[in-house]
Amino acid sequence: MNSVQQPRSNVQDQVLRAIQGALREEKEPRSKRILKILTSTIALSTLVGFPFWISFRGEMNWIWNITAGFWVLYFLLGFAFYFKPQPRLMVSGLFGPFVIARMFLVSTVATIAEILICPSFVFLSSSYEWNPLSPLTERLMDVGGMSLCMGFCGFLFAFIASAIGLVSIRKAVKAVDQKSALILFSILAASQFPVFFVQVASEDLRPFVGYWVFGVINGFALAVGLKRLRS
Amino acid sequence: MGTELCDKSTEPSDNDLMVSYAYGNEQAFSTLFERYSSKLGSFLRYRLSQKQTHLTEEIYQKTWLKVHSARKSFDPTHRFSTWFYTIALNTLRDEVGSSYEKSVREEIDPNRSSEESNSEDRLLVKERFHQVEALLRFLSESQRTALLLADWEELESKEIAEVMKISDASARQLVSRARREIRKLYDQALVTEGARTEEKKR
Incomplete structure (x- = not known):
C-alpha cells in the first residue's frame, strides 16, 4: 500500500534540500569555506567596528582594545560554526552548530549595538553625546546609586540580547525546556563575556560586577520566561 | 519494503544506498529519501495519537537529521530499515515521553x-x-x-x-x-x- 509515490509536502522538501545541501557543502574545498568565514568576519567587524570606533575613538584604552579583539574572535568562531557543513534545518529542541552560531552572533551584535546606543552603561562617552537612555541612568543613579545602575544595566543588556537572539532562532526554541534554557544561557553568557571583562578590568566598575551579573541572570530569565509563556 | 516496486537486479538495495550516502553520495541519499520519506511520515502519523499529531513534522525532521548525523555509524551487515526505524522510534520516545515505554510493558503478557x-x-x-x-x-x-x-x-x-x-x-x-x-x-x-x-x- 505504501509503495505508491505520494506528492512531497513542504516539510519533506525542506528536509531533502537541507540534507542535500549539507552533502554538497561537505564536498566543497576547505579553502572556500575558510574564505567565506574570513570574508564574513571582516564584513561584520567593519560594520559594527566602524561606528564603534567613530563614537568612542577617544576612549579606546587597552581594555577596549582587548574587548574588540574578543569580538573579532567571536565573529570568527561564530562564522566557523555557521559555515560548518550541516543540514540547515531549524527544529524545535535541536541546537545544531548553525543555530548556536546564529544566536551567538546575534546576541554579540545586539550587545555591541546596546553599548553604541547607551554607552553610559559601560562608562563610555560617545563623541556625539548621543545617549537616549541617559535620563534613565541618571534617575537610577539618584535612586539606588551605582549598584542599582549596574544591576539594571546587566538586566537590560541581557534581556535585549536574549530576546533578539531568541527571535533569531525562534523555530529551534518553540518550546524552551530546562536543557534548552541551559544551552541558551551558556550562549548568552559567552556573548556577554567581553562586557564582563570590561567591568572586571576597570577599577571603577569592578566592585559592582556582582550586581551586573545578577541583572544579567534576571534579564535572561525574563526573556526565556516570556518565550515559555508564548509557547 | 521500499524496493518492492523496483527491479531488484538493477536497483541498488537500501543498504547499498545507505553506504554510498554515508560516503557523501547525494544521489544515493535522494533515492533512499524517496523510498522512506512517505513511509516514515505515515508511520509517525499512525503511531501518534490525535492529540500528538502536531508532533509528526517535528519528529519526522528530527529522525532524518539524526539519520544524517549517524550515517557513518551504519553497519551494513544489518538491514537499513531496522536501523532507520530504531532511530525513528527512539526519537518518538524522546518526544512523546515515558507513556510509550509503559504501554509496551503493559502489552506484553x-x-x-x-x-x-x-x-x-x-x-x-x-x-x-x-x-x-x-x-x-x-x-x-x-x-x-x-x-x-x-x-x-x-x-x-x-x-x-x-x-x-x-x-x-x-x-x-x-x-x-x-x-x-x-x-x-x-x-x-x-x-x-x-x-x-x-x-x-x-
Missing part, C-alpha cells in the same frame, strides 16, 4: 504463548491495509508500532524486537495480538456496516 501468529490475520492486515488503517487508532501504541513494522515494513520479529528494544518472543506476541485485535475490529465494523445497509433498504 509473559504467560501468553508467543507462537500465536495467525496467518489469516496477517493476510487480512496486509491485503486490506487501506481498509483497516482507520482501525489502527484503536490499537495500543506498542501494538500499532509492532503491527506497522511487521505488516507494513515486513520486518522479521527479531528486527521488530531490536527496534522496539524488547525480546523476540514479546515482539511476536505483540504482533499476533495486534492482528487479532484488528481482525476483531474489522469484523465488528463489517457487522455495523451490514446492519446500516439493511436498515437503509427497509
Whole structure:
C-alpha cells in the first residue's frame, strides 16, 4: 500500500534540500569555506567596528582594545560554526552548530549595538553625546546609586540580547525546556563575556560586577520566561 | 519494503544506498529519501495519537537529521530499515515521553504463548491495509508500532524486537495480538456496516 509515490509536502522538501545541501557543502574545498568565514568576519567587524570606533575613538584604552579583539574572535568562531557543513534545518529542541552560531552572533551584535546606543552603561562617552537612555541612568543613579545602575544595566543588556537572539532562532526554541534554557544561557553568557571583562578590568566598575551579573541572570530569565509563556 | 516496486537486479538495495550516502553520495541519499520519506511520515502519523499529531513534522525532521548525523555509524551487515526505524522510534520516545515505554510493558503478557501468529490475520492486515488503517487508532501504541513494522515494513520479529528494544518472543506476541485485535475490529465494523445497509433498504 505504501509503495505508491505520494506528492512531497513542504516539510519533506525542506528536509531533502537541507540534507542535500549539507552533502554538497561537505564536498566543497576547505579553502572556500575558510574564505567565506574570513570574508564574513571582516564584513561584520567593519560594520559594527566602524561606528564603534567613530563614537568612542577617544576612549579606546587597552581594555577596549582587548574587548574588540574578543569580538573579532567571536565573529570568527561564530562564522566557523555557521559555515560548518550541516543540514540547515531549524527544529524545535535541536541546537545544531548553525543555530548556536546564529544566536551567538546575534546576541554579540545586539550587545555591541546596546553599548553604541547607551554607552553610559559601560562608562563610555560617545563623541556625539548621543545617549537616549541617559535620563534613565541618571534617575537610577539618584535612586539606588551605582549598584542599582549596574544591576539594571546587566538586566537590560541581557534581556535585549536574549530576546533578539531568541527571535533569531525562534523555530529551534518553540518550546524552551530546562536543557534548552541551559544551552541558551551558556550562549548568552559567552556573548556577554567581553562586557564582563570590561567591568572586571576597570577599577571603577569592578566592585559592582556582582550586581551586573545578577541583572544579567534576571534579564535572561525574563526573556526565556516570556518565550515559555508564548509557547 | 521500499524496493518492492523496483527491479531488484538493477536497483541498488537500501543498504547499498545507505553506504554510498554515508560516503557523501547525494544521489544515493535522494533515492533512499524517496523510498522512506512517505513511509516514515505515515508511520509517525499512525503511531501518534490525535492529540500528538502536531508532533509528526517535528519528529519526522528530527529522525532524518539524526539519520544524517549517524550515517557513518551504519553497519551494513544489518538491514537499513531496522536501523532507520530504531532511530525513528527512539526519537518518538524522546518526544512523546515515558507513556510509550509503559504501554509496551503493559502489552506484553509473559504467560501468553508467543507462537500465536495467525496467518489469516496477517493476510487480512496486509491485503486490506487501506481498509483497516482507520482501525489502527484503536490499537495500543506498542501494538500499532509492532503491527506497522511487521505488516507494513515486513520486518522479521527479531528486527521488530531490536527496534522496539524488547525480546523476540514479546515482539511476536505483540504482533499476533495486534492482528487479532484488528481482525476483531474489522469484523465488528463489517457487522455495523451490514446492519446500516439493511436498515437503509427497509
